[in-house]
Amino acid sequence: xxxxxxxxxxxxxxxLVDQIHATTTKSWAMMEVCGGQTHTIVRHGIDQLLxxxxxxxxxxxxxxxVTPLEVIDKALEIAAQPDVIFCSFGDxxxxxxxxxxxxxxxxxxxxxxxxxxxxDALRVAQQNPDKQVVFFGIGFETTAPPNAMTVYxxxxxxxxxxxLLVSHVRVPPAIEAIMQSPDCRVQGFLAAGHVCSVxxxxxxxxxxxxxxxxxxxxxFEPLDILAGILRTVTxxxxxxxxxxxxxxRAVRDEGNPVAKAMLADVFETTDRSWxxxxxxxxxxxRLSERYREYDAEHRFQVADITTQESTVxxxxxxxxxxxxPHECEAFGTLCTPRNPLGATMVSSEGACxxxxxxxxxxxxxxVTSGG
Amino acid sequence: MGKVDxxxxxxxxxxxxxxxxxxxxxxxVHVGFALQRLDEESALQSLELYxxxxxxxxxxxxxxxxxxxxxxxxxxxxTEWQAVTE
Numbered sequence: 001x002x003x004x005x006x007x008x009x010x011x012x013x014x015x016l017v018d019q020i021h022a023t024t025t026k027s028w029a030m031m032e033v034c035g036g037q038t039h040t041i042v043r044h045g046i047d048q049l050l051x052x053x054x055x056x057x058x059x060x061x062x063x064x065x066v067t068p069l070e071v072i073d074k075a076l077e078i079a080a081q082p083d084v085i086f087c088s089f090g091d092x093x094x095x096x097x098x099x100x101x102x103x104x105x106x107x108x109x110x111x112x113x114x115x116x117x118x119x120d121a122l123r124v125a126q127q128n129p130d131k132q133v134v135f136f137g138i139g140f141e142t143t144a145p146p147n148a149m150t151v152y153x154x155x156x157x158x159x160x161x162x163x164l165l166v167s168h169v170r171v172p173p174a175i176e177a178i179m180q181s182p183d184c185r186v187q188g189f190l191a192a193g194h195v196c197s198v199x200x201x202x203x204x205x206x207x208x209x210x211x212x213x214x215x216x217x218x219x220f221e222p223l224d225i226l227a228g229i230l231r232t233v234t235x236x237x238x239x240x241x242x243x244x245x246x247x248x249r250a251v252r253d254e255g256n257p258v259a260k261a262m263l264a265d266v267f268e269t270t271d272r273s274w275x276x277x278x279x280x281x282x283x284x285x286r287l288s289e290r291y292r293e294y295d296a297e298h299r300f301q302v303a304d305i306t307t308q309e310s311t312v313x314x315x316x317x318x319x320x321x322x323x324x325p326h327e328c329e330a331f332g333t334l335c336t337p338r339n340p341l342g343a344t345m346v347s348s349e350g351a352c353x354x355x356x357x358x359x360x361x362x363x364x365x366x367v368t369s370g371g
Numbered sequence: 372m373g374k375v376d377x378x379x380x381x382x383x384x385x386x387x388x389x390x391x392x393x394x395x396x397x398x399x400v401h402v403g404f405a406l407q408r409l410d411e412e413s414a415l416q417s418l419e420l421y422x423x424x425x426x427x428x429x430x431x432x433x434x435x436x437x438x439x440x441x442x443x444x445x446x447x448x449x450t451e452w453q454a455v456t457e
Contacts, residue, residue, distance in 0.1 A: 006414070012421040019424050022436035025448055051445060089402070117403025119385060146404040149387060197399055197407035223421060249414040250399055250407055259388045259406065 007221030016226035017049050020233055027053030028236050029185045030229070031178065031321055033171060034192035035062030035349025036220050042354040044222050046229075054233065057185065057321035060174055061192050063139040064091050064347035065319060066274040069307045071167045072097040075136055077302050078165065079105045079112050085128060087121035088136040090114045095343045098308040118150035118164075125154070125162035134296045137164040141195045144168045144285060145259040148266035151287065151294050165296035166286050169272055171195050172203040173283035179211040183322055188232040190218040190225070193247040200255025204243045212241045219247040266291055275343060276316025315342030318351050325355040332360050375400055 032038055038058045041047050047056045060066055076097045079086035086102070093103045093114070106112040111131075115121050118135050125133035137147040147164060154162045171192055178184055191204060196217045208215045214235035218228030227246045235241060245251055265288070272284025287295045313335065314328040325331055325344070335341040337356060344350035375384040375398065382403075386392055389405045397409035439446035 006418055009418075012418065015421055015424040018436075018440070021440060022446070025446055025450075053445075117385075119403055142401050142406065145388060145406065146385070146402045149385065149404065194399060194401065194406070223417075227417070227421070249410045249417065252407075256388055256407055258390065262388075 004221060007219070007223040009223065013222055013226060016223060016230055020054070020226065020230050021051050023230065023233050023237055024051040024054055025237060027055075028187055028233060029055045029057055030188040030190065030232050030236075031057040031059045031186045032190040032218070032225070032228075033059040033061040033175070034190075034195070034220075035059075035065070035347065035351065035354075036194075037061075037190060037192070037218065037225060038351050039349065039354045040220055040222060040225050042351075042358050045358075046222060046225055050229065054229070056229075058318070058324070058351040059178070059189075059321060060274065060277060060319040061140065061171065061195075062319070062344065062347050062349040062351070063143065063169065064095055065315065065343040065350050066169060066277065067092075067095070067138045067167050067343070068273045068275050069098060069309055070273075070305055071138075071165070072275075073305045073307055074297065074300075074302045075165055076100060076102065076105055077305070078134055078296060078300050079110050080108075081132075081300070083131055085111045085113060085124055085131050085133045086136070087113045087115045087118075087124060087133060089116075091347050091349075092136055092138070094337075094340060094346045096310070096340055096346070098306070118147050119153070122150050122154055122159065122162055125159050126157075129161055131161060132299070133162050134300075135162070135164050137166045137168065140169055140171060140192070141199045141263075142192075142197070144263055144267065145198055145256070148259075148262045151266055151291050152262065154294055155291060163294050163296040163299045164287065166267075167272070168267065168285035169274065170269070170283055170285065171199075172207060173280050174274070175207055175215075177277070177280045177283070178320065179207075179213065181320065183320075186213065186321065188214040188236055188241075189216070190228040190232065191215050191243075193217055193219040193224070193250060196245075196247070196251045196255065198256050198259050200260075201243055201245060201251070201253050202255075208241050208243050214241050215243045217243070217245045217247050217251050219250060274319070276319045310341040313341035315344040315352065318342075318344050325352040326359065328352075332356060373405075375405065 102112050121135035204215045214232050216228045216231045231246050267285035268288040269282045270284045270286045273279040312330045317323045340346045344352040372383050373386045385404045398405040399407045435446050435450035
C-alpha cells in the first residue's frame, strides 16, 4: 500500500540505524507513547538494533489498557441488560472486568455487537428503535473526533435510543504524570503521530520546556520510528529539548481544526483515572452539558460497582514503563492472550501482547538493563 | 461520505473532518473517519532525506563512527557526529 512499503524499506532502515549508532555516545532512555509504536518496535526488533544503552520504554498509549476497571464493569453491567444492544470495537471483547468480559456476556445471551465505526452503532440505533443502543466510546484524541461526530449526529437527527459510554483520555496530561513520577527514567518522548494529526503540536512545547525533554512527533512505520529515535538521540546528545515533527506527511502544527472544534463542542475535560496508573488530573474527556442526555452513565444508573483487580497482574507497572512485560512473573504462564489477567495482554496495542506475540520464545535474551 | 481505497478494498468513509479532500489524495482513516490528509510531497522528502543519510556519511566520512562500528564498541566521547536533520 502507498507509503507503507516505502517506510519499511530495509536499506533505508539500515542507514537510519547506522546514523543512530554514529550519533550516540551516552546511554539514553526514551519513551514511545503509543501502543501502536510499541508493536512496530517489538515486531521489527527495532529496540534490538539500537546502540547498547539506548532503551525504549513502552508508554501508556494503549487505549484499551488504560480504560478504568470501573468503566469496564459498568459496560458489562449495561451490556447484560435485556433491552440493550451494546456496540463496541472488537478489541474490547476480551478485556477483563472484575469477573467477566463482553465476550462472556455475549455467550450468556447478551446482545453485544462489534462495529467498525461508531456511525455503525448509530445505524443500529435507527434500525432498532425499541432497544437502547450503547456505544463504548474509549480511546485517545484520535478516536474522540469520530465519537464526537456520532453523538453530534444523534442529537441532530434526534435518535433518542442512542447513547455513548465515554472514557476518553488525552496524551499531554499523561506525559506530565509520567515526568512527575519519582521513579521516572524517561529522558525524551516519541509523541504519538496520529494523536498529533488531530490535535497538532501546540500542547507540547510547554511540556518540553518544563521537564527538559525532547518531544519528537513520530509515525508508526519502521522508518518513522527510527527517524523519531534519531532525532531524539540527536537532541539529547546536544543537550536540547525542543518539539520536532518527524511525521510531517501526516501532522501539521495546527492539527485538524474542524475536528478540534467538534471536540470542543461535544466534550469537556475531566479528571480521569487510568487503569494501572491512577487518577491523572484533567486527563479525560466526557460529554459536555449540551450532550449529557446521550451519556450512557447518565441514562443507566449503574450503582454498586465493586471492582476487583487481579492481584498477580503487574500491567500498571508495564503501562508506566517501570518494568518490561516479561519481567512480570505471570507473563506467558498464568497470563496469556487466551487467559489474560490484564488488558495489556489483550489489546493489539498492549505491550504484553506484543512481547507474547513476537518475543515469548526469546525473552531470556532480551532482558534489558534497568537504565 | 466518500469512497476510500485501502490497497484494493473500497470502504465508505466519513469526510466531515476533511471537507476539502480531493479525489486522488491520500488520507489517514481511523474507525471510518478521514482525520488528516497524507502529504505526498513531504513523504517523498522524508524518504529522500533517509536516502541521503548514508550518502552524506560516505561523502564526509565519519571515520570515528566507522571505526567504532568495526570495533563493535561505542564511539569515544568527544567524537560526536552531527546527525543530519530536516
